[in-house]
Structure formats: structure tokens, C-alpha cells
Amino acid sequence: MSAPLLSPDELEAALRAIGAERYHNLHPFHRALHDGRLNRAQVQAWALNRYYYQASIPAKDATLLARLPTAELRREWRRRLVDHDGDAPGTGGVARWLKLTDGLGLDRAYVESLEGLLPATRFAVDAYVAFVRDRSVLEAIASSLTELFSPTIISERVAGMLRHYDFITPETLAYFQPRLTQAPRDSDFALGYVKEHARTPEQQQAVLGALNFKCGVLWAMLDELEYAYVNPGRIPPGAFHPDAA
Numbered sequence: 001m002s003a004p005l006l007s008p009d010e011l012e013a014a015l016r017a018i019g020a021e022r023y024h025n026l027h028p029f030h031r032a033l034h035d036g037r038l039n040r041a042q043v044q045a046w047a048l049n050r051y052y053y054q055a056s057i058p059a060k061d062a063t064l065l066a067r068l069p070t071a072e073l074r075r076e077w078r079r080r081l082v083d084h085d086g087d088a089p090g091t092g093g094v095a096r097w098l099k100l101t102d103g104l105g106l107d108r109a110y111v112e113s114l115e116g117l118l119p120a121t122r123f124a125v126d127a128y129v130a131f132v133r134d135r136s137v138l139e140a141i142a143s144s145l146t147e148l149f150s151p152t153i154i155s156e157r158v159a160g161m162l163r164h165y166d167f168i169t170p171e172t173l174a175y176f177q178p179r180l181t182q183a184p185r186d187s188d189f190a191l192g193y194v195k196e197h198a199r200t201p202e203q204q205q206a207v208l209g210a211l212n213f214k215c216g217v218l219w220a221m222l223d224e225l226e227y228a229y230v231n232p233g234r235i236p237p238g239a240f241h242p243d244a245a
């Protein structure tokens, strides 16, 4: 049966339903991270792997920026590059993420070298960048819509980690504070764009597929963190090893 044409609000409801079912706040590794059930080495592994996601976001936004057809859209999207890369050395989200890995006692050169990444982190992040590069502008914009759900998880994470881990301070979690305003601004824009431009059932299904894909990217990263560092705790050869940190 072919998919029905949804009203813009029905499309939004369908997108939100995907988040409610599939967003990575539901993953057991995140639950353990936020509830204080991980040790310092496991938190280090999470931050080290997430660094690759953070560092790749501006590259994925740059590939999309190049394809946006109007100055208005490019102006809107280029803010994301500045948010992540900053406008001077030591500023921006990626630099703030390195404050987190510093605060956890990881060597900065080791983090930036990407040598300790889990294979699935690399595959998942690279797949996200390739998706945004290769799919339609509509799907590329829709794939950023996980950010609709991130303020809730970020609030939970900051409160939970500060409460449960004595090695975490407000300074090390400074990455997250600006995201609480940046993410809603960005996702409101992306949601408005998608509601306006997904006008056929095929386009709407493509948008929903893009969000499903992106939820899978985030979920797959946590699956391998769980497998490697929690249960059964089988670390792939060459990946970050707590004893070596």
C-alpha cells in the first residue's frame, strides 16, 4: 500500500514518534552513563568515541552548505559551522569537547589522532557524513532532526553526571550548556524546512527514513561502546584500552 499524504503537522507527529521510539536516550549505555553506573574508564571510552562525532559534524555541515540553493539557507546553516569550529582557535564546540576529554584525563593528542576509536564509531559517523553528502538536500536536513530530542537528554546527562561522578565538574561539561539553546534553534529551523518542503508522500517517507537512519547512527555507536566496555567487555584490537590510558 502506498503511503498517504500527511499534513505538515501529521508529518511532525510522525517524526516525533520516531524519536520517542528510537532516540539514543533509550539506549542502556546512556542510561548507565547518566545513572552513575559506569566507571571512569567507561566514561573515557564514551567521550573519546563521541569526539569523532563532534569533530565530523562541521565537515558534514560544510558538505550540505555547499549544496544549499539560496543565500538565506546558507546563512542559516553556516552558523552551525561557527558553533562547532568557533571563529578563533580554542573556541567552538569541538574545542569544548576536548575540555571534556582533558578533564577525564585523556591525552589530547591521542584523542585527536582517532587511533583509539571503535570500528563502529568510525563506520557510523562516516555513514552519516556520506548520507548528508549523497542524499537530497531535504533528506540531509531531515537527518539533523535528532536534535529535536537532544535538549532533554543533555539536561538529564549533565544533572546525572554531576550528581554521580566525582571526576566530573561543571567545567568539564561546559560543552553542553550552549547546546541547550543552539539545538532548539537549529532543529526548529530544520523542522520548519522539512514541513514546508516535504510535499509528496515520497518526500515525506524519505524524510522519515532519514530520521530513522540517523537514530540508527547514534544507536550503533552506543551498541559497540556497550559491547566493548560493559558487556561482554570485549575490546576490539587497537581500540582504546583503559589500562593504557
Ligand SMILES: O=C(O)c1cc(C(=O)O)c2c(n1)C(=O)C(=O)c1cc(C(=O)O)[nH]c1-2
Residues within 6 Å of the ligand: 057, 093, 143, 144, 145, 146, 147, 150, 153, 154, 179
Ligand atoms: O548529546 C547528544 O546526545 C547529542 C545528540 C545529537 C544528535 O541527536 O544528533 C547532537 C549532539 N548531541 C550535539 O552536541 C551536536 O552538536 C549535534 C549536531 C547534530 C547534527 O546532526 O547536526 N546532532 C548533534
